[in-house]
Amino acid sequence: MENIISTNSLPGKIMVVVPCVLTAAGIVHRLKSMPKIHKLVSNIKRIDEAYGEVLKATDSLVILNISESSTQLAEEIKFINWCRTVQPGAAIVAYTRNHKLSVLNYISALGARVIISQYESSSTFTDLILKSFSSRSMLSSPMIKNILDTRISGELTVCEVQVIGQLFLGHNVSQVAQSLGRDIRTVSAHKRHAMEKLGLQCEKDLHVLGCALLGK
């Protein structure tokens, strides 16, 4: 690990969006104890407040809690999706309690910069955060690597996210094709590629993931 952090690779702001106050306090305390970074850290308790904050700075790093319960998971996924389209400069650090393979796959396919398990020790956590400043590729903590293992065949493209987002809502392929103004074969290919990337075997896997992400 490099101890010297070059100032130009630092993000403009580090936001901690973790609803569990104790965990948030732990993270903030850790990050503030590091030189150079301590001024950048801010603690945001609720995810709805994070939207405005992300808009203010173009190059922020958002440490986002990924929870297990599906209602909150849906909110968090929505936020990542929103960041991707509205503020591509913002990097997401998924700080996850949720260790389900397909959810992790989906998050990594959405282009999160780092995925860290909440069960990882605090030194691993700070190491990864420091590394993330300079690295352009996706990082994940040892536990997450174990789960994700060999796969990661690439990020989902914008079209693929759009298509499977609509499929999750319960539209079928032909409806999606019509609403996007594309050929059914195009949409079907998007769907197939997305499912491959996410490691989903069958229709059922896709919809179960959809339920988890939409909070049903």
Add this chain to the structure above:
Amino acid sequence: MQESKAKVFLRNPFCRALVVSKRPMMREGLQFMMKERAEKSSLILCENYLDIRPEILLQIDVVVIELDSTLQEIFEACDFFNQLQNQHRQVEWVFTLPVNLVNIAIERLLTAKTALLSLHEPMSRIIEHVFNSGGQTERISRLLLQEKAVNTSDITVTNANLTFSERRVLRLLSKGWQLTQIATLLEKSYKTISAQKSSAMRRLMLKTDAEMYAWMISVHGMQELNLPPYHQGI
């Protein structure tokens, strides 16, 4: 966090606490928070509840435990805590838990010296519970009950009356089979299977496939199809 730093009356600034959580950042957060509020307080960090030893508990006023076992393990954990609760009656117990464990916790863990808190409890409430041991505090946090109410409110029970073959098709679908595969397996026409699926969906008032899969993994759907509860994960 400026507003939460305002002085609050701490009934027991010399509080000796023990925290059990699998998440290191949560343990550190509590440690940091306690040091900031009351320098004389002390905290022991534990990763696993099995590490709690009776001789440690003798020196402790408050135990803060984050429950995060799966449904299978929770009963064992509860038994373990009950035993300790009976042996060490001077200790205050504070549990933080997710919504799905609320009912079990209320049934099994609640005693006069126990408090149940939500994972998203505000800082002030946690301080109150840690430092004001013996005082009048809420046993079950209002936030936790609210979360639970939100979670259970949208269950609508419809009487299904599915036929045997409809049920069979749905069960196979829920295992990830495709309609054509089911047709081959049951030696029926694809159209028969498709008709059975759509009549089942009509009976259940489901409009789309996505709704159907959502129903299958819901509690009601799993009961209806006789599926084992724990193996449905994604």
